[in-house]
Amino acid sequence: MTIVNIILILVVIAIAVYVVYYSIKKKQNAEVEKEVNVDDKTYTLEKMTEFVKKRLNEITKVNLYDIGLSEEELKRRKQKKYELKKALKGCTYGDVNDKKYVKELIYDLLQKEYGVTEENISKSIPFDIPSLLTPQDKFDILIYAYKVQFGYEALTELIKKYDLARLKYVEGETKPSYVITSDEIEQIYERENIVLSFSDKLGVVVQRIYQHYKGYSSIDEVRDMNIDGVSGGVSGLPESFLSQVAQIDGDYLDQIAEHKVPRACDSIWIFFQGKSIRLAFLSFGTEAELKRVCQNIYKYNNPGQLSDTNGYKINEMKDGSRVVVVRPSFSETWAFFVRKFDVKRSTLEQWFKGEPGCDESIELLKYLVKGARIISITGEQGCGKTTMLMGMIENIYETMNIRVQETAFELHLRKIYPTRNILTFRETETISGQEGLDVQKKTDGSVNIIGEVATDPVASWMIQAAQVASKFTLFTHHAKTFPDLVTALRNSMLRTGVFTNEKTAEEQVVQVLNFDIHLVKDFRGRRYIERVTECIPVEEKNEYTFDFRNEKTLEGKFEKFFDNATHYFTKITNKQLYTYRNIMEYHDGEYVITNKITDHNIQEMRLNMDDKDLAEFDKFVEDHWGTSKTTSTNTEEIKTVRRAGRPRKTKE
Numbered sequence: 001m002t003i004v005n006i007i008l009i010l011v012v013i014a015i016a017v018y019v020v021y022y023s024i025k026k027k028q029n030a031e032v033e034k035e036v037n038v039d040d041k042t043y044t045l046e047k048m049t050e051f052v053k054k055r056l057n058e059i060t061k062v063n064l065y066d067i068g069l070s071e072e073e074l075k076r077r078k079q080k081k082y083e084l085k086k087a088l089k090g091c092t093y094g095d096v097n098d099k100k101y102v103k104e105l106i107y108d109l110l111q112k113e114y115g116v117t118e119e120n121i122s123k124s125i126p127f128d129i130p131s132l133l134t135p136q137d138k139f140d141i142l143i144y145a146y147k148v149q150f151g152y153e154a155l156t157e158l159i160k161k162y163d164l165a166r167l168k169y170v171e172g173e174t175k176p177s178y179v180i181t182s183d184e185i186e187q188i189y190e191r192e193n194i195v196l197s198f199s200d201k202l203g204v205v206v207q208r209i210y211q212h213y214k215g216y217s218s219i220d221e222v223r224d225m226n227i228d229g230v231s232g233g234v235s236g237l238p239e240s241f242l243s244q245v246a247q248i249d250g251d252y253l254d255q256i257a258e259h260k261v262p263r264a265c266d267s268i269w270i271f272f273q274g275k276s277i278r279l280a281f282l283s284f285g286t287e288a289e290l291k292r293v294c295q296n297i298y299k300y301n302n303p304g305q306l307s308d309t310n311g312y313k314i315n316e317m318k319d320g321s322r323v324v325v326v327r328p329s330f331s332e333t334w335a336f337f338v339r340k341f342d343v344k345r346s347t348l349e350q351w352f353k354g355e356p357g358c359d360e361s362i363e364l365l366k367y368l369v370k371g372a373r374i375i376s377i378t379g380e381q382g383c384g385k386t387t388m389l390m391g392m393i394e395n396i397y398e399t400m401n402i403r404v405q406e407t408a409f410e411l412h413l414r415k416i417y418p419t420r421n422i423l424t425f426r427e428t429e430t431i432s433g434q435e436g437l438d439v440q441k442k443t444d445g446s447v448n449i450i451g452e453v454a455t456d457p458v459a460s461w462m463i464q465a466a467q468v469a470s471k472f473t474l475f476t477h478h479a480k481t482f483p484d485l486v487t488a489l490r491n492s493m494l495r496t497g498v499f500t501n502e503k504t505a506e507e508q509v510v511q512v513l514n515f516d517i518h519l520v521k522d523f524r525g526r527r528y529i530e531r532v533t534e535c536i537p538v539e540e541k542n543e544y545t546f547d548f549r550n551e552k553t554l555e556g557k558f559e560k561f562f563d564n565a566t567h568y569f570t571k572i573t574n575k576q577l578y579t580y581r582n583i584m585e586y587h588d589g590e591y592v593i594t595n596k597i598t599d600h601n602i603q604e605m606r607l608n609m610d611d612k613d614l615a616e617f618d619k620f621v622e623d624h625w626g627t628s629k630t631t632s633t634n635t636e637e638i639k640t641v642r643r644a645g646r647p648r649k650t651k652e
Contacts, residue, residue, distance in 0.1 A: 043116065043123035049209050051114055052106050060085050091214040093300040094317040096224055102214060106206050116205070118198045124205050127196060130189070135182040135281035136218065138189040143221050144204050145194045155225040156272075162188055165275055167524065178525075182281040216293050218282045219268055223338060228382070229271035229321075232290060233335030235278065236262035239287045264333040265290040271339070274382045275525035287334070291327075294334045298325045316408050341410045346390035355528070357591030361584055363620055364532065364593065365517070369395040370613050371605025372472040374512055376453075378479045379519035384527045385476040386411070386451070388519060392474055396447055397610070400471065403445030405436065405461055410451050437461045441468070450475040459492030466512035471608075473512075482516050482533045482580050489513070503577065510537045510578040514601060520586075529591065532584040536598055538576050596625035 064077050084105065090098030110116045116124075126132035133141075146154035159165050164184065167176040196204070211220035223230050266283040269276055284290040295306065303315045311330025315323055317338070324337040348365055352358035368375055369392050377385045377392070393413065396402065404411060404424035413422045425440055427433040434457070440448070448470035453459050454477075466473040479485035490506040499505035513535045520530040581595045597605075602621060606614055 043120045045124050045205070045208055045212075048110060048114060048116070048124060048205070049213055052109060052209055053213060055109055055113065056084070056088070056105070060088070088214060090318065092296050094216075094223065094297075094319055094321065096319070099210070099215070099224075103206050103210050106209060107202060110206065110209075111202065116202060118201075121198065121201050121205065125201070125208070127201050127204075133189075135185045136283075139185050139281060140204055140208065140221070141194055141196065142185070142189060142192060144200065144207065145192070145196075147221075152224060152226045155222065155227060155270075158188070159272065165272055165277060165525070170280070178275050178277040179280050180277060185281045212289075216297060217284050217289050219293070222268075222270060222279070222282075223321075227270050227272050227340060228274075229337065229339040231269045231271070231335070231337045232284065232293065233264050233267050233333050234269060234337075235267040236264045238264050238333040263287070264335075267335075271382065273525060274384065274521045274527050276382075291334045294325050294327065294336050297336055297338070298323050314408075316410075320409060320412055322408055322410060341386065341412065345394065345416050346387050347394055348388075348391040351384065351388055351391050352591075355591065356589060357593075360593050360624070361529070361532075361591040364584055365392065366395045367605065367609075367613070367617050367620065368392075368515055368532075369474075370397065370609050371601075371617070372608040373514040373601065373605065374466050374473045375475075375514065376479075376485060376516045377474070377476045377519065378485055378516055380478065380480075380521060383519040383521040385519060388517065388529075389449070389451075389474060389476055390416075393449065400446035401444055402447045402449060403440050403443060403470065404449045404451065405433065405440065405458075405465070406451040407433075407454070407458065411449070413449075433457050433461050437465060440465075446471045448473045453477045453489075456492040456495045459489050460496045460498050463489065463493060463498075463508060463512060467508075479516075482518075482535070485516055486510060486513070486535075486578065507537075507577050510535055515583075528586050529584070530586050531582045533580050533582050534595075534597060534601065536579045536581065538578055593624050597621075 060081060062081075064074055064081070069077060083101070087095075087098040087101040091102055122128050125137055127141075130138075142158060143154055146158055150157045159180075162184070164180050165178065167178060169176050170179055170181060207221065211217055216223055219230050219232060262280075265285060265287050268279045268282045268284070270279060271277075284293065297317070298306065298313045298315045300315060300317050303313055304310070306313050306325060306327055308327075308329060311328070312324065312326045317323055320341055322339045322341070326335050328334070348362045349358075352362060375392065377388050379385055390411070393402070398420060401421040402413065402423075404413060404422065406424060406426050409424060409426060411424070413420075413424070423443060423445075425436040427436060448465040450458065450462050450465070450473065453462050453475050462473065462475050477485055477488070479488055486506065486509055489509045490502065493499050493505040493508065494502065499508065515535070516533045518530045518533065519527060521527050583593065583595050583597055585592050585594050606617065609617060
C-alpha cells in the first residue's frame with residue numbers, strides 16, 4: 001500500500017467522522033430548539049447564573065498581555081476590564097449606574113454567547129404559561145413593566161393604583177395588618193395582562209440572575225425604588241428555633257416546611273409613607289441567602305468586619321441610604337434595615353396636601369423660619385420630620401450660609417440647592433462632633449441644621465450651636481411632648497458634663513429653644529402637625545427686701561432675714577423656668593391658629609425679615625391676633641435698626 005493510498009484512506013475516515021459528528025450535533029441542537037420544557041436544565045436560571053459568573057470572572061482575571069493583542073486593542077480591552085471591575089465592586093454598594101452597566105453586559109453574554117432566544121427563554125421563567133409563574137415571577141414582571149413607564153416610582157405607582165397600603169385581614173390572623181399578599185399579586189398580574197417582547201423577557205431574566213449574583217436577592221429592585229426604606233429578617237422563625245420545634249411539635253415543623261409558617265428568611269418589609277408593610281409574596285429562600293445580603297449590603301467605604309464579637313454595623317450606602325445590619329449572637333437572626341432619604345426638593349405645601357386651614361399654617365411656619373427662630377421638629381420615627389425639615393429649609397433666605405451637622409450624610413442639601421452656600425459636617429472616628437462644631441464656628445455659617453438630635457453629645461452640640469455658632473438653628477428630635485423635649489435636652493447637658501446643676505442646664509435649654517413643631521403619625525399611617533408650641537422663658541424677678549436692716553432688735557433682724565432665706569431656697573428648689581403654649585393646633589381634621597406669639601418673639605422675628613416679608617407678617621399678626629401696642633415698632637424703625645446692624649431692644 002502506497003503512501004498516497006494511506007493518506008486517502010485517512011482523509012476519508014476524517015471526513016466520515018466529521019459528517020457523523022456534525023449530524024449528531026445538528027440533531028442535538030434541533031432537539032434543544034424544538035423542545036420547550038420548563039424542567040430542562042440547559043436554560044435554567046441556575047445554569048445561566050453559573051455561566052455568567054464564569055465568564056465575568058474570566059474577563060476580569062485574563063492576562064491581556066498573553067493573547068497577542070495590538071496596542072489599540074490592548075488599550076481598549078484594559079479599559080473594559082477596569083470598568084467591569086469597578087462596576088462589579090460598585091454593585092455591592094448599591095450604585096444604580098454600576099448595576100445598569102453589569103446588567104447590560106449580562107444581557108449581551110446571554111444573547112450572544114449563551115444563545116438565549118425567543119424559543120428557549122421560557123425554560124428559565126415560564127413567561128407563556130401564567131399558571132406556572134410564581135408570585136415572585138409575576139411581581140418581577142410587574143415591576144419591570146412599571147419601571148419602563150414610571151422609573152423608580154414604579155413600586156409607588158403600583159401600590160397606589162391598587163390601594164395595597166391599607167389595613168387588611170389575612171388568613172390565620174385575628175387582627176388587621178399592613179401586608180401585600182401573593183393573592184393580590186396574582187390578581188394584579190391577571191388584570192394588567194402584560195405582553196412582553198423577547199427583549200422584555202430577557203430583561204427580567206437578567207435582573208433575576210443579577211440579584212442572586214451581585215445584587216440584594218429578592219429586595220434588589222425594591223431597594224432602588226423611591227420608598228422610605230426596606231428591611232429583612234425582622235419577622236418569622238429564626239433558623240435556630242427550628243431544631244427546638246422538631247423536638248416538641250413535628251406537625252408545626254411540617255407547616256414550616258410547607259411555608260405555611262414564615263421563617264426569618266421569608267421576612268421582607270418596606271417602609272412606605274409612614275407605614276411598615278410586609279411583602280408576604282417575597283422571600284430570600286434560605287437563611288444563607290439572607291446572610292449573604294446582610295454581609296454585602298453594608299460594605300460601602302470599608303466599615304470593617306461584621307463578626308460575632310462585633311455583631312452590628314451602622315453605615316451608609318453609596319446613594320446616601322442609611323443601613324444597619326445585625327447578626328447572631330447579638331441578635332436572634334441575621335437582619336438588615338435600609339432607610340432611604342428622598343433628596344427631592346420638599347415644600348410645606350406638599351407636606352400639608354391642601355388640608356383645611358393649611359394656608360394660614362404654612363404662612364406661620366414660613367414666618368418662623370424667616371424670623372430666624374430656633375425650631376425643633378419632634379415626633380416618632382416615620383412621622384415626616386425630615387420631610388418637614390426640608391420644607392422649612394426651603395424658606396431660609398438665600399443670603400444666609402447654611403451649615404449642617406449630621407452623624408451620617410442624610411439631608412444632601414447640596415443636591416437640592418447646588419448654587420447655595422451649604423456645607424455639611426459629620427463625626428468620624430478621629431474627629432468628634434465637638435471638634436466639628438468648633439471648626440464650623442469658623443466657617444461663616446448663618447444657619448445651623450442638625451438632622452437628628454438622637455444622642456447626648458449631639459444634644460450638647462445643638463445647644464452650643466444655638467447659643468454662639470449661628471443666627472438660628474433647626475433640628476429634629478423624638479420627644480413626645482414639649483416638657484419631654486426640654487427634659488431630654490436638659491438631661492443630655494447633664495450627662496455630657498457641660499453642666500452639673502439641673503436648673504442651670506434647663507435654663508440654658510429654654511433660653512435657646514423658641515418653637516417646637518410636633519408631628520404625629522396615626523394608626524392608619526396618616527401624618528399631620530399636632531401642634532406648634534412656643535417656649536416662654538420665665539423672667540427672674542427680684543422679690544427680696546432689705547427690711548431686716550430697719551428692725552430695731554436682733555430677733556427682728558433674724559426673723560426678716562430668714563424669711564428672705566426661706567423664700568430664696570424655696571424658689572431655687574421649685575423654680576419655674578419656663579411656660580409654653582400652642583400657637584397652632586390640629587382639631588377635627590382642620591389646622592387652627594390659636595394663641596398669639598409672645599411680643600418678644602414677634603419683635604425679634606420682625607428684625608430678621610426683609611421689607612416684603614415684614615409687611616406681610618405684620619398683616620398676618622393683625623389678622624389673627626390684632627395689633628399689639630407693645631410691639632408697635634414701625635417699619636422705618638425696623639429698617640434703621642437693621643441698617644445699624646444690631647437688634648433694637650424694646651420694653652415688654
